[in-house]
């Protein structure tokens with residue numbers, strides 16, 4: 001069957017690791033001249049020759065294609081797409097536009113050079129699957145824990161990170177093959193232009209119990225506009241253009257200027273799409289990610305808004321990085337492996353460098369000082385949804401103090417914050433613990449927001465940070481700071 005999808009755009013040589021070129025294979029005959037090294041075979045217990053046979057089957061399947069990374073004529077990595085097989089629930093009734101990314105693999109000898117990222121970028125970066133829904137079931141038996149040296153948890157996180165960057169999100173399913181092992185999970189990329197009917201079809205395959213989105217939602221188009229709009233989840237069900245027209249108003253003008261973004265398309269002047277909107281149609285959150293280059297690891301701007309209750313729009317996550325500023329690997333262990341900022345694994349050397357450069361805990365780069373610009377945008381978004389309040393969780397002490405300064409008050413945690421301020425005064429218990437025993441516990445830390453935050457991050461409270469929740473009423477500012485006239 002002829003493919004209904006356009007061939008993917010292949011990145012130019014400058015974007016590929018040395019000696020590697022990418023090719024799209026669409027016919028089994030194209031595999032004939034290829035060699036396969038020993039380190040390839042995650043899907044066949046590394047049995048020689050078996051990978052090519054599997055890829056042969058992929059290419060004979062409807063919509064089958066392989067994005068192949070080649071070193072000369074040796075296959076060193078690939079991503080394989082096809083229409084789901086009838087053995088899986090998704091394939092029992094072939095549905096146009098529903099595809100499976102059934103395999104992604106890189107030869108052991110070629111790993112950790114960005115090849116998996118490049119393969120996914122080549123497959124999804126060009127936009128031709130934006131009208132499709134692509135399933136990527138993750139079966140733990142395919143993972144190469146042995147060669148990676150990672151724990152299951154770390155491996156799972158790696159896969160999430162890798163796929164999330166290309167618009168995949170995890171969905172709950174009781175599909176028997178996925179549900180057979182609790183370590184398995186299902187990642188799905190709902191293309192920005194996937195038609196509502198396709199989404200309905202996919203949604204009804206996820207679980208055998210009733211789908212969350214009722215078929216009557218097919219006529220929901222008319223309900224979308226006007227006073228009926230009250231939830232992020234509703235916006236997420238809009239067609240892509242309308243959804244983005246709403247969400248792009250949350251992008252601060254400073255980011256638009258800095259990256260020379262066309263807000264309407266989310267592209268830079270070279271036509272690279274820098275903005276990603278993650279808007280799962282059955283969930284009440286939106287995540288906006290903007291990168292200077294789609295392949296960059298760090299975003300310039302990340303914003304996640306949720307709706308924890310009827311009354312609030314919550315800023316669940318916000319990060320702004322000056323892409324030109326130096327990076328501090330406070331989110332990596334000393335060997336350079338990513339651990340995440342909140343994982344509790346510290347990289348003391350990098351933290352010290354970051355602190356000395358004037359950063360606060362949790363920052364990998366200097367920010368762009370644009371919260372003041374962002375807040376009114378979030379406020380008008382909340383107003384449009386008919387909400388009067390914004391909430392936020394302060395993951396670090398300095399966040400709480402910054403939010404206070406922007407007019408937030410406390411839903412929870414105020415007493416503790418007041419106590420912290422008190423105990424940092426001369427003679428207080430926290431002030432006494434600033435005894436120079438670590439570089440993060442120097443006496444002068446008591447006087448500044450950042451200094452206190454580093455000391456708290458260093459464990460000076462002798463208990464873990466109890467995340468306070470703050471709120472702000474749209475259009476109003478509260479002025480009851482727990483740290484009056486703070487020096488940042």
Ligand SMILES: CC(C)(COP(=O)(O)OP(=O)(O)OC[C@H]1O[C@@H](n2cnc3c(N)ncnc32)[C@H](O)[C@@H]1OP(=O)(O)O)[C@@H](O)C(=O)NCCC(=O)NCCS
Pocket residue numbers: 042102103104105106107110111112113114115116117118138142143144147148149150158159161162297337338
């Ligand atoms: C998973 C796999 C495809 C990754 O390929 P790769 O080319 O090494 O990946 P990349 O170099 O593009 O790295 C992608 C991310 O994974 C991280 N990563 C890869 N291997 C890692 C390791 N051993 N330890 C820590 N991080 C690792 C990279 O740091 C990178 O993270 P970042 O994007 O946050 O910087 C490869 O290990 C593999 O083929 N495994 C066997 C098959 C499999 O598990 N497939 C995935 C399920 S479909």
